[in-house]
Amino acid sequence: MKTDVCDLLGIEFPLFAFSHCRDVVAAVTNAGGFGVLGAVAYTPRRLEEELAWIDRETGGRPYGVDVLVPAKIDASAREGGDPLAAIPREHWEFLVRLFEKYGVPVPDLAGENAARAARSGARGVTGAGATELIDVSLSHRIGLIASALGTPPPIMVEKAKAAGVPVAALVGTVEHARRQVAAGVDLIVAQGGEAGGHTGEISTMVLVPQVVDAVAPVPVLAAGGIASGRQVAAALALGASGVWTGSVWLTTEEAETPQTVKQKMLQATARDTVRSRSRTGKPARQLVSAWTEEWEGPDSPGSLPMPLQMIVAEAAMRHLSKHAESGNEGAQQLVNYFVGQCVGMMNTIKPAKQVVYDMVEEFADSMERLSALSSAGE
């Protein structure tokens, strides 16, 4: 199996694996796919360490980095502003009531330590913060830099072109795809509404062929709902040059997903996800949990714009994950994570390498089955 992106990026099988975990990125790249590290939560120094580690582990095989530069963020998070000061008191008070209701010890979420973590966590989604991450990424031998949300800023495209690194961008509509190509993007990731994380509402089946037609000859990867070889074959049938996957890596051996959340994912069906603004301020698909339900409830103050909601939610989730891991039942009910509808197909923990091999093998079987069907009618 060779498509145009295999040639563009020097890979054997057009399977892209987005993960925040360096072990997954390295394992997929070493198995013949293309690992992409999600960099948004890292400080520049930490990102430098992670990429140096991946460089060593993959020995020159290609991998990529994904940054998140939202087109619209709350004014307070722009240069010089203090996002923490812009968070209304009632949102912290809601968290306190939530923790009390579920029997989770109440921390000082707005205190000094928490504030430092929050400011640092929000920095990656500001222009200056993202630029630092881009600079660190391009100082390594990466094969691709991706923008996970909205059109990449001109500075990102310029820097990548100067470094000879192709730019990818995620889109959920045909109009966005056209805009991205006009902005200089080399590879479009058309992501359907069934995907985990930030998504629109148009499904992969409907979105991919329309994006392919709109941006040809720019290659398109299909994302959303892809966790098996049959789905890879379907994506290529739709005209995609490869697939971009994320959810399926969350239940691999290597993934740093908290144990409680991993267990929830193994047990979840395709019905157990929801598009909710409760974690980032923008609609993002995630596991249904008491968290998503309470933010929709009558007591909820409503979600804040990005990155303010992200600061509130990440502060809460760090705390909840810790208590969930040590057995607090209320915290276990509340914790969740971004995941797509294919969570219903994630039923066993496997090494990331095995996931790649299984997907390649099922893909080959699907192609054989299709070819047999096709010739049966001749």
Place this chain on the structure above:
Amino acid sequence: MKTDVCDLLGIEFPLFAFSHCRDVVAAVTNAGGFGVLGAVAYTPRRLEEELAWIDRETGGRPYGVDVLVPAKIDASAREGGDPLAAIPREHWEFLVRLFEKYGVPVPDLAGENAARAARSGARGVTGAGATELIDVSLSHRIGLIASALGTPPPIMVEKAKAAGVPVAALVGTVEHARRQVAAGVDLIVAQGGEAGGHTGEISTMVLVPQVVDAVAPVPVLAAGGIASGRQVAAALALGASGVWTGSVWLTTEEAETPQTVKQKMLQATARDTVRSRSRTGKPARQLVSAWTEEWEGPDSPGSLPMPLQMIVAEAAMRHLSKHAESGNEGAQQLVNYFVGQCVGMMNTIKPAKQVVYDMVEEFADSMERLSALSSAGE
């Protein structure tokens, strides 16, 4: 191209076309696909006439009938009840305010003529009404009888088996698929959330392979988001034995879709649909219009259970369509119809036969492209 359902039903290409319009059903069947007439809105006498016409036009080629027997309907619509009496006054009053707001002449919706039409329209979704439609259908040489909503009642399965007619049923989850097979269904239609009409939320890409695995060796058709040959190829790659389509026929020459609605569909993008309870009481994907928005608005009394909401909505839509066709702008803003996200791909009016030929041709091209990609890696 031959799959197991081609053998089961004696067809050349596993393309199923659901339509309320007999001309579409006959055209698709005559072009080598399989037309399925949606019978719910017909009286038994009218259905008899339609099927006799299709029999003559198709000369023994196979076609099917689709009935809608909801598992849960409002008690007032069961035998002996008068559904009209169960509709709260405030729902009729909301319609009056809506018509006034949009400058549409206000009819006597709850008057005697309207009441007769409403009672007759609701009859098809009651047990007794659906049974009459099933009897009429089975008195013709149909090749398939389908249940569009929920598990078919035992009487439907028994009568169909006695007549030697396979039974199909639409499902939106794996659990429902298992239940349908247990109830004796011969062919499962796995319908993703991007489909028009009554749908769940799980996308076609995610749903189909899971349903295929859950009910094997029972054959599965993929539905939702399928309007082109690439999407047919993708459905087969997912493991489906064929495709069930609906939306794509609404903008064919033969379709009886009101002109205003047809024009809206030709102009709509994939973003212009919404799952709403406003037409039937159950979530059904349809064009976004002032109608769907007003039922979500602050003034809305909320939707009623099926079939009460259906009675209210159909009474209003009959009236609105008439005024929309004669140029009333408010009525044109309000009218809509059930359609899936692939409405974004429906941009020209074509004969139904041409849609079949185009789909078969694009399918063949896709298979050739896949086969070339596949061998490039060897």
